[in-house]
Amino acid sequence: MKKNKILVLVHPLLIPPENAPTIKNKEFEDWSTEFDVISTLENLGHDVLVFGLYKNLEELIETLKSFGPDIVFNLLEEYAGDVNKDAHVVALLEMMNIAYTGCSSKSLMIGRDKSLTKKILAHHKLRTPQFQVIQKKDKDYQIGQRLTYPCIVKCLHEEASKGIGQSSVVVSEEKLRQRVQFIHESIGDDAIIEEFIAGREFFVGIIPGKKAVTLPVWELFFDNSENPEKEFYTNRAKFNEKHRKKLGIRTDVAKLSASEVKAIQKMCLKAYTVLGLDGHARIDLRMDEKGVCSILEVNTNPNIGIHDEYALSANHQEINYSGLISKLLRAGFQRLK
The missing domain is CATH 3.30.470.20 (ATP-grasp fold, B domain)
Structure with a gap:
């Protein structure tokens, strides 16, 4: 693969520290995936610029114009603290006709909504647990009769098991309602209830x-x-x-x-x-x-750190980490053609 100018898009708090290479057990650091990707791209000889994006959208646009990346390696999972707006940033790249890695804005919007995803899967006869969504605005809700206990209560939009603990699996309506309240008030997300398998x-x-x-x-x-x-x-x-x-x-x-x-x-x-x-x-x-x-x-756009399931399974198939990152880059370029 030829050497490219690559802008790596990350949350500003996940930019790896300068001493990151010397830190032990990096896989448990919040910025571990960012470090793995950035260091691998640099080792492959690419010209890498790391950009931390939170609300500074105008600065991103100016940087895209001045740096002129061949491709953006997208590691963003939210915009301005909203997990539903990472797709909007990708839509910006699409409008600017800039190549990027990962899913399109359309795919991200579908994948982010667990309820919509399940409805599409069920329509196509793909088995998924029975579920019910309880929105934050729903104060007087009823539990559907199709649900059977035990159930697991999760965030509708958040990922990386956010809000999931041992108390997430419930065996009574009382505990279910308590967990829904926790998701609404402590996480700030709508809740999705699923039958636990x-x-x-x-x-x-x-x-x-x-x-x-x-x-x-x-x-x-x-x-x-x-x-x-x-x-x-x-x-x-x-x-x-x-x-x-x-x-x-x-x-x-x-x-x-x-x-x-x-x-x-x-x-x-x-x-x-x-x-x-x-x-x-x-x-x-x-x-x-x-x-x-x-x-x-x-x-x-799941986690792709060296120690995450995605990369580990690729390595088992004899795709080393550098090879995996290069495959994701090639896929990003192919979409633009």
């Missing part, structure tokens, strides 16, 4: 291109848990090093038969296609005790 959890990364391809099915393990089928990926399980060691939390290639892998990958590619996605994505699923898989979430 006890079982195994999988992740399937998808690499974009003229023909999207799936990465190996990746599985979440709780080696030290007495009831791993009841565990799930809380915020603490993802990012708390001590908690991860205590429960033996790790991810690795899924222990499945070849036919099961093929079926899951086919299911994920269909989901990617019917949702009209066009950038890198990760699809999260759970398999119940009968071996039936349901799609939990479709993550547009």
